[in-house]
Structures are given as C-alpha cells and as structure tokens.
Amino acid sequence: MKIAVIGTGMVGRALAGRLGGLGHDVVVGTRHVDQTLQRTERDAMGTPPYREWQRAHPAVRLATFPEAGAHGELVVNATAGAVSLSALEAVGKTHLAGKVLLDLAVPLDLSHGMPPRLLFANTDSLGEQIQRAFPDARVVKTLNTVFTEVMIDPRRVPGQHNIFVAGEDAAAKLTVEGLLRELGWPKEAIIDLGGIQTARGTEMYMQLYFILAEKFGFDFNMAVVRAP
Amino acid sequence: MKIAVIGTGMVGRALAGRLGGLGHDVVVGTRHVDQTLQRTERDAMGTPPYREWQRAHPAVRLATFPEAGAHGELVVNATAGAVSLSALEAVGKTHLAGKVLLDLAVPLDLSHGMPPRLLFANTDSLGEQIQRAFPDARVVKTLNTVFTEVMIDPRRVPGQHNIFVAGEDAAAKLTVEGLLRELGWPKEAIIDLGGIQTARGTEMYMQLYFILAEKFGFDFNMAVVRAP
Numbered sequence: 001m002k003i004a005v006i007g008t009g010m011v012g013r014a015l016a017g018r019l020g021g022l023g024h025d026v027v028v029g030t031r032h033v034d035q036t037l038q039r040t041e042r043d044a045m046g047t048p049p050y051r052e053w054q055r056a057h058p059a060v061r062l063a064t065f066p067e068a069g070a071h072g073e074l075v076v077n078a079t080a081g082a083v084s085l086s087a088l089e090a091v092g093k094t095h096l097a098g099k100v101l102l103d104l105a106v107p108l109d110l111s112h113g114m115p116p117r118l119l120f121a122n123t124d125s126l127g128e129q130i131q132r133a134f135p136d137a138r139v140v141k142t143l144n145t146v147f148t149e150v151m152i153d154p155r156r157v158p159g160q161h162n163i164f165v166a167g168e169d170a171a172a173k174l175t176v177e178g179l180l181r182e183l184g185w186p187k188e189a190i191i192d193l194g195g196i197q198t199a200r201g202t203e204m205y206m207q208l209y210f211i212l213a214e215k216f217g218f219d220f221n222m223a224v225v226r227a228p
Numbered sequence: 229m230k231i232a233v234i235g236t237g238m239v240g241r242a243l244a245g246r247l248g249g250l251g252h253d254v255v256v257g258t259r260h261v262d263q264t265l266q267r268t269e270r271d272a273m274g275t276p277p278y279r280e281w282q283r284a285h286p287a288v289r290l291a292t293f294p295e296a297g298a299h300g301e302l303v304v305n306a307t308a309g310a311v312s313l314s315a316l317e318a319v320g321k322t323h324l325a326g327k328v329l330l331d332l333a334v335p336l337d338l339s340h341g342m343p344p345r346l347l348f349a350n351t352d353s354l355g356e357q358i359q360r361a362f363p364d365a366r367v368v369k370t371l372n373t374v375f376t377e378v379m380i381d382p383r384r385v386p387g388q389h390n391i392f393v394a395g396e397d398a399a400a401k402l403t404v405e406g407l408l409r410e411l412g413w414p415k416e417a418i419i420d421l422g423g424i425q426t427a428r429g430t431e432m433y434m435q436l437y438f439i440l441a442e443k444f445g446f447d448f449n450m451a452v453v454r455a456p
Contacts, residue, residue: 121350121432150455161453164436193439201436204349208392208429211421212452219455224440225389227378227447 004029004072006065006087008036010047011104011148012078017053018152020060022182027061029068029091036062069095074102074175075137081107081126082119085133097136100172102179103127103199104143104151106206115210118203127166127199138172140165141199142180145209147218154184154221161221164191166198191224232257232300234293234315236264238275239332239376240306245281246380247304248288250410255289257296257319264290297323302330302403303365309335309354310347313361325364328400330407331355331427332371332379334434343438346431355394355427366400368393369427370408373437375446382412382449389449392419394426419452 005016006029013028020026030036030050039049054062069075069091079087084105088096107119107126120126127141142165143151150156154163163185165173177190193201205222212220233244234257241256248254258264258278267277282290297303297319307315312333316324335347335354348354355369370393371379378384382391391413393401405418421429433450440448 115429118350122346122435156455157453158456159453161451191440191443193436193443198439201343201439204432204435207350207432208421211426211429212419215419215421216452216454221453223389223451223453224444225385225387225449225451226444227384228386 007078140167235306
C-alpha cells in the first residue's frame with residue numbers, strides 16, 4: 001500500500017521503517033525537507049539526526065507534507081499531538097479527503113514535567129479534533145496506548161494484551177486492523193471501542209500509562225481480562 | 229479493625245458487607261439515619277432500599293456521618309464523587325485526623341449520558357482534593373478502577389490483573405494493602421503508583437473503563453503486562 005507517515009521523530013521513523021520492511025511504499029512527510037536532512041545534532045528528545053536514519057532506510061523517501069499526502073493512500077499522523085492539526089493542515093485537506101488517516105498522536109503537555117498532562121481531555125480528544133478539522137478524512141485512532149517499540153512489535157510483550165481502534169468509518173477501521181495484523185497484533189488483541197469519541201478513553205489512559213512507565217519503563221502494555 | 233464506610237449505595241453496602249464478613253467491626257455512615265431506613269423504593273440507580281440490605285446484614289450498624297467517623301479507625305469513602313467532599317465534611321475533620329481514609333470514589337459527571345465524563349481531570353483528582361481538604365487524614369486512593377463485585381472478590385476475574393494504590397503515607401498504604409489482601413487481591417496484583425497525585429491516572433482511566441464496560445459489561449479488569 002502507498003503510505004504517508006507524517007512526522008520525522010522517533011515514532012514516525014519506527015513506523016515508516018517497519019511498514020517499509022513489510023513491503024509498503026512509504027513516504028515520510030516533513031515541513032522542510034532540506035532542514036530535516038541538514039540537521040546534524042540530536043533533537044530535544046535525544047533522537048539522532050534524520051539523515052542517519054535515512055541512510056539506514058534508503059527505500060523510504062522523505063518529501064514535503066503535501067507531497068507525502070499526495071502519495072499516501074493511507075496517511076499516518078505520527079506528529080507530536082500539540083502540532084498535529086497544523087501539520088495536517090500543511091499536508092492539505094484535499095490530500096486527506098476520502099483517505100484512511102491513522103492517528104496515533106497524543107496531545108501531551110510536557111510543560112509541567114513528568115508525568116505529562118494532556119493539552120485537553122474529558123470533553124474532547126485529539127482524534128475528535130482531527131476528524132472535525134478534516135471531515136472528509138476517515139480518521140482511525142489507534143496505537144496511541146503503547147510505546148513505539150511495542151506498536152511495531154507487540155510480541156515484545158508476552159501473552160495476551162490489547163490494542164484499541166476508534167473511528168466513525170467501519171471500512172477504514174478494517175483497513176487499519178489489517179495493518180495492525182501485519183505489525184504482529186493478533187486479531188483477538190484488537191478491540192474496536194466504537195466511534196471517534198472513544199478516543200477520549202485511550203488518550204486519557206495516557207496519564208496512568210506514563211505513571212506506570214516511570215515505574216516499570218515503557219516495555220509494557222495493558223490487557224483487558226474478562227470474567228468467564 | 230473498626231471501620232467506617234461512608235455511603236449507603238451499592239458500593240458502600242458491598243464493601244461494608246464484605247468487610248463485616250471478614251470479621252471487622254463495621255459502621256455505615258449516612259446523612260440522616262431515619263430517612264435512609266424509611267425509604268421503601270429503589271433509588272435512581274435502581275438500588276433496593278437500605279432496610280432490605282440491613283435486614284440481611286444485622287451485624288453492620290447504620291449511624292450518622294459523625295458517629296461513623298468517630299467509630300472508624302479506618303474510614304472508607306464510598307460516596308458518589310460529586311458529593312464526597314461535603315459528605316466527608318459532615319463526617320468531620322476531627323474524626324478523620326490521623327486516620328487512614330480509603331478513597332474509592334470517582335468524580336463522575338453523569339449529566340451527559342454514557343460513558344460518563346469526569347467532573348475534573350488532568351490537572352486535579354478527587355483523591356488530591358480530599359487530601360487537600362483533610363490534610364491530617366492519610367488518604368489512600370484505591371479500588372476505583374473496578375466494578376464493586378470485582379473490588380470485593382477479585383477472583384471473579386481469572387488470572388493476573390491489577391489494582392492500584394496512591395497516597396502520601398507509606399504506613400497508610402501498607403494498612404490498605406493489608407485490607408486488599410483480605411479482600412482477595414494477591415500481593416503481586418497490587419501496584420503502588422506513588423503519591424496521591426497519581427490518583428489522576430486511575431481516575432482518568434475511568435473513561436476507557438466505562439467504554440469497555442459498555443462493550444463487555446463490568447466484569448473485567450485490566451492487567452499490566454510487562455516485557456521480560
């Protein structure tokens with residue numbers, strides 16, 4: 001599948017590399033291609049320069065936001081939640097119309113230290129904001145409840161554990177579930193929560209997630225265990 | 229142990245009955261004893277009249293909020309989150325000073341239908357509000373992440389699953405962990421998240437919890453599954 005991954009950070013790279021490795025035709029979108037490639041220092045999160053990653057992943061092309069948007073049949077929002085709407089505006093409404101928009105971003109407010117707060121919660125979610133801003137995109141919120149390495153390789157965490165999907169478009173959710181299966185998520189691990197408003201649940205879970213991550217590290221996931 | 233359970237709803241009754249059955253000396257606190265005992269109709273949540281429950285649990289005494297507070301060496305807040313602060317005010321600051329205050333309430337806002345929103349989240353929690361309002365109480369937030377029947381009988385849910393404690397007072401948390409063990413929670417199921425601010429995590433998780441409960445019913449719990 002032709003996939004656009006919007007965002008050049010740790011999460012975008014991990015997804016792009018893994019999806020490329022699975023045989024998909026992946027383009028990574030960035031605001032300024034030259035600036036992204038010229039950087040030689042680690043960024044504020046300690047992520048190495050993109051050019052190093054690019055060298056190791058020659059099949060994944062870097063392009064501008066709108067070029068990536070034009071390429072993708074499916075678009076992955078892997079930007080920081082605080083800038084997701086502006087990045088997707090730059091990708092372009094027309095490039096998102098009718099397409100599956102897999103949103104895995106979390107609207108973190110890092111200005112108060114760890115664990116991060118959310119920029120908004122309880123009465124809204126980033127998933128809903130994106131769906132409202134791009135009504136013709138078929139937004140599916142998923143993968144936002146686990147660390148990058150678990151997203152792309154769920155078998156790192158042993159046994160039964162779960163991943164959630166939320167969105168208005170049943171066919172779009174099926175497409176995303178297919179991608180999740182390719183990443184290694186078993187069918188029975190995937191829980192369809194309902195419409196895009198249920199993204200509030202997985203975004204608000206992030207508070208507990210980061211508290212647990214401070215305690216145990218990021219290499220975990222949650223399982224829903226049901227009575228027989 | 230002498231225990232006061234504040235609240236006569238479904239959760240308060242279940243806790244009081246179970247703790248009484250374990251041999252504790254339990255008093256249930258209510259605002260107006262006569263009114264509580266005179267009611268003959270089910271309440272808005274469909275809970276049968278208290279007098280029926282009282283008849284089946286003669287060893288558990290009903291008393292006013294301050295009488296219950298005076299009785300309890302440990303006080304359980306099992307009121308609706310929206311009225312917890314006012315109920316605990318009525319119990320009385322002096323009756324809470326120095327005591328373990330086990331808070332299992334959730335600040336639900338039921339005015340927008342299901343799933344409920346929270347009255348506040350992200351920058352505050354009910355656990356913190358109670359600790360601020362009663363600085364001499366030793367507040368421990370716990371049990372708020374599961375349905376009543378799972379609180380008092382965790383073995384209903386098979387295998388490994390978790391319960392959280394949050395609070396400032398290490399000795400108070402040990403006392404509460406002892407009670408959790410009596411209820412059937414294995415030692416390895418209990419995760420100490422840290423100070424009372426971490427109550428934000430378990431309260432915000434309620435959004436996902438209620439979305440899952442709409443899907444699966446309330447008979448479930450979450451497990452934290454870690455990579456080896």
